[in-house]
Amino acid sequence: MLCSRLLLSGYILTFLMGVPANILAFCTFCRKVYRKPTPIDVLLLNLTISDLVFLAFLPFKMQEAADDMAWTMPYELCPFTQFLFYVPIYNSTLLLTAVSVERYLGVAFPLRYSLCRRPRYAVMASIMFWVVTGLNLSIVYIMPYFQWKNSANNNGSGPAPPPSTCYLNFTFDELTIVAPFRLELFIVLFCIPFIICSFCYINFILILSRLPNISRRRRLRAIGLALGTLIVFAVCFGPYNVSHVVGFVRMESQGWRNVALLSSTFNACLDPFIFYFSSAAVRSMLNRCFKGVAAKLHILRCGGTPQQKPEKYKEAAPL
DSSP states (O other): OHHHHHHHHHHHHHHHHHHHHHHHHHHHHHHHHHHSOOHHHHHHHHHHHHHHHHHHHHHHHHHHHHTTTOOOSOTTHHHHHHHHHHHHHHHHHHHHHHHHHHHHHHHHSHHHHHHSOOHHHHHHHHHHHHHHHHHHTHHHHHHHHHHHHHHHHHHOSSOOOOOSSSSOOOOHHHHHHHHHHHHHHIIIIIIHHHHHHHHHHHHHHHHHHHOTTSOHHHHHHHHHHHHHHHHHHHHHHHHHHHHHHHHHHHTSOOTTHHHHHHHHHTHHHHHHHHHHHHOHHHHHHHHHHHHHHHHHHHHHHHHHSOOOOOOOOOOOOOO
């Protein structure tokens, strides 16, 4: 019960913080890509779309946590919502890695990279990432139906009721399928992207620290972005993916997996900070929004105070 309340609180916080920030980023990147697309903007736009898809299906996880991890909604929604909940999580790891590669190539090989720096390559890479994550996570869609079919076979005659949970409890035979799949996710969609991301950002920082023609403020902002992205990558995606390894070794589904998954959900409200430091367009849009809100608050505050009546001018005496 305590775990369910913790999950529900985390989901609500992520939803309330992530939705407005990602909608703002989505509008900004759409306008930027429409006017003058660059590879980094295409990648960040796809990262925003990934976060918005995740946030769109987060209310189903809220309902599940509110029901103490029991699935009380129509069971046909279970495979679909779980699939579209997990795909954006792992899609984000690939997109964050692509952003790190793009930034590293831009400072390590500026001339050669500028010759082949085309937005269409970023579009192709983004489509490939969606396909790869979708294929790798297809078992998340298949397994709930497999569990329902197994319960029907065990029930004998008559239609079997659907399982009471959704992609949560597994028999030992089911774990022999799920555990190796989770280990593959850990290696392919977490370890390899994290190693590439670390290599790119560490070298990115080393190269920037040796460049003399960059202002100190710009250098510190770029280094802070690199370190912040690595920390977000490790903190948000690390605990949940470590549970895959532990589950494979022990051949059991760990009870703390849901709490570890909570750290991955926070990525949806931390990504906008990466957008802010990665894109001048997002910074400009956010600054305009803050100025607009401040101006409206100033008008409301001034309008609420009584205005002093202007003093009447004294009439001049006739000559």
